[in-house]
Amino acid sequence: MAAETQRPGDDGDHGFGPHDDRADTPGADDVGGGAVPADVMSESRRDATAVLVTWVLRRSFWTLLLLGLAYGWLAGAVTPVALVRLDDPLRLFAALATPLAGIAVAIGFRVAVDLAALVVAFPRTRWVVTDRTRRNRHTRAPVRRWVDRLYMTTAYRELRSTWTVRGRAATHLGHSGPWLTALNVLLWLTTALAAAVLVVAVAETEGMVPARLGVLLGFPLPGAG
Secondary structure (H helix, E strand, O other), X not given: OOOOOOOOOOOOOOOOOOOOXXXXXXXXXXXXXXXXXXXXXXXOHHHHHHHHHHHHHHHHHHHHHXXXXXXXXXXXXXXXXXXXXXXXXXXXXXXXXXXXXXXXXXXXXXXXXXXXXXXXXHXXXXXXXXXXXXXXXXXXXXXXXXXXXHXXXXXXXXXXXXXHHHHHHHHHOOOOHHHHXXXXXXXXXXXXXXXXXXXXXXXXXXXXXXHHHHHXXXXXXXXXX
């Protein structure tokens, strides 16, 4: 008896199990000891630059947020109720005219950078919408394919922040590994410095910092008119 031939989209081809389809799906890259989809980043210098720039901007969010918290704390505006209200876009915009402006700017900055990272990662997931996915019974509806592509774009955005992909980007731009390591250390130092400023701000408002140190750091002294 002749073997029955399965058609794409039958129960034997769900599109979720092991399937070696190198024409439609990306391979794996083992650069830097970690396996990531080979097409998470293109070979162009422009995309390599986008990988590093978006990573630096996303990491800078923490420095901006900590400095905004320090400023708001010194002004006495940081309260649980005030922070919870910042989840409303309208109140977040209104906070720009208050001592919470630094926090509002940091949050808006992060949202904008995350959207930009999605935009630059979107072309890398073009393989999700292929003839094979159109034939698959689970992804035959266009809306399902585009929802899948949105999920994959979000995943690719995170993968583009990994050491493996950033190392590839640095190599494409002609920079060595130590340059990337130094940049990472610099970002950690700026975040640590901002955290230290916040700790000193909290301690100063609680009267735990000597007056001379408060003047040196430029913090307003309690009761100063």
